[in-house]
Amino acid sequence: xxxxxxxxxxxxxxxxxxxxxxxxxxxxxxxxxxKAHNIKQLKSLKITKNNLSTxxxxxxxxxxxxxxxxxxxxxxxxxxxGQISRVMAKQYTKEVGPRIDFxxxxxx
Numbered sequence: 661x662x663x664x665x666x667x668x669x670x671x672x673x674x675x676x677x678x679x680x681x682x683x684x685x686x687x688x689x690x691x692x693x694x695k696a697h698n699i700k701q702l703k704s705l706k707i708t709k710n711n712l713s714t715x716x717x718x719x720x721x722x723x724x725x726x727x728x729x730x731x732x733x734x735x736x737x738x739x740x741x742g743q744i745s746r747v748m749a750k751q752y753t754k755e756v757g758p759r760i761d762f763x764x765x766x767x768x
Contacts, residue, residue: 684748688744713727753766
C-alpha cells in the first residue's frame with residue numbers, strides 16, 4: 661500500500677532551469693492542477709485509519725509508515741506554497757517603503 665501511495669502522490673515538478681522564466685500564474689496553475697490530481701488519486705485509494713500504520717521501506721530513510729508518508733507529502737506541498745508566497749511578496753519590496761522592516765516575508 662505504501663509503495664502504491666508513494667507512486668500515486670509523487671509530484672514531478674520540472675527542473676528549476678525550466679521554470680525560472682515561466683510566469684508565476686502559469687506555475688501556480690500547474691501546482692494547483694498537480695495537487696488536485698494527486699489528491700484525487702489519494703482519495704481513490706480509500707485509505708482507512710487502520711492503513712495509516714502500514715510500514716513501507718523508503719530508499720533513504722528505511723521503514724516509514726503510511727501516515728508519515730502522507731504527512732511528509734502535505735508538508736512538502738506547504739513548502740511550495742511558502743515559496744510561491746515569498747516570490748509574490750518580493751514583487752512589492754519597493755512599494756512597501758519603510759514598512760519593509762515589519763514584513764518578515766520580505767527579509768527571507
